[in-house]
Amino acid sequence: MTETVGVILAGGLSRRFGSPKAFAQLGDLKFYEIAIKALTAQCDEIIIVTRPELVKDFQTDAHVIIDKTEYAGRGPLAGILSAIEFVQADRYIVLPCDMPYVSEAVIGKLETFHEKDITAVILEGRAHPLVSIWDSHLKSELQKALNNNQLSVMKLLAESEATWIEGSSLTDGERLVFTNMNTPDELERG
Numbered sequence: 001m002t003e004t005v006g007v008i009l010a011g012g013l014s015r016r017f018g019s020p021k022a023f024a025q026l027g028d029l030k031f032y033e034i035a036i037k038a039l040t041a042q043c044d045e046i047i048i049v050t051r052p053e054l055v056k057d058f059q060t061d062a063h064v065i066i067d068k069t070e071y072a073g074r075g076p077l078a079g080i081l082s083a084i085e086f087v088q089a090d091r092y093i094v095l096p097c098d099m100p101y102v103s104e105a106v107i108g109k110l111e112t113f114h115e116k117d118i119t120a121v122i123l124e125g126r127a128h129p130l131v132s133i134w135d136s137h138l139k140s141e142l143q144k145a146l147n148n149n150q151l152s153v154m155k156l157l158a159e160s161e162a163t164w165i166e167g168s169s170l171t172d173g174e175r176l177v178f179t180n181m182n183t184p185d186e187l188e189r190g
């Protein structure tokens with residue numbers, strides 16, 4: 001069985017950004033390519049979970065799938081569950097597609113903190129629930145949540161007693177990674 005699968009969430013609407021964030025560019029690479037690069041060393045397989053109209057635009061050897069029909073358009077939890085249902089693994093390292101400073105070193109460091117269930121990051125009181133590691137048994141919790149129309153990632157993490165990696169465990173450079181680019185202005189400012 002596959003041990004670790006990387007999951008890149010790219011099924012959002014990018015309304016604030018104005019165009020699909022996965023294809024925004026920093027330097028020579030598109031955001032989704034940066035996420036793939038960060039995950040490759042730690043993952044046996046990588047899955048991008050996106051919207052049907054965007055599938056053809058990803059140029060990669062990674063799997064590119066869409067949210068399962070019954071969860072489509074229901075947010076990040078739908079993307080995570082669709083990936084877990086697509087390939088069985090021990091654990092899943094999840095990343096949003098809008099963190100262009102993410103690096104292999106930081107993903108490796110997060111893995112060292114993961115013991116069981118879910119591990120995510122909280123910096124200066126701000127949670128980053130989509131930079132997270134999920135054990136496979138969370139699949140049933142995800143199914144339950146989505147079936148109950150409970151779409152909040154934070155609520156699911158609270159109910160699952162996630163382990164939170166705090167900023168004090170990370171260097172200044174590592175903390176910088178947790179910068180999401182929600183608008184073109186944010187990307188321009190860097």
Ligand SMILES: Nc1nc2c(ncn2[C@@H]2O[C@H](COP(=O)(O)OP(=O)(O)OP(=O)(O)O)[C@@H](O)[C@H]2O)c(=O)[nH]1
Binds near residue numbers: 011017079
């Ligand atoms: N697969 C999947 N990913 C999603 C879904 N909704 C959001 N995401 C991803 O989750 C991450 C965080 O999404 P947000 O930035 O909060 O939402 P967004 O829709 O991309 O952007 P806004 O429209 O500006 O809110 C991004 O990587 C999104 O692509 C979804 O329904 N399915």
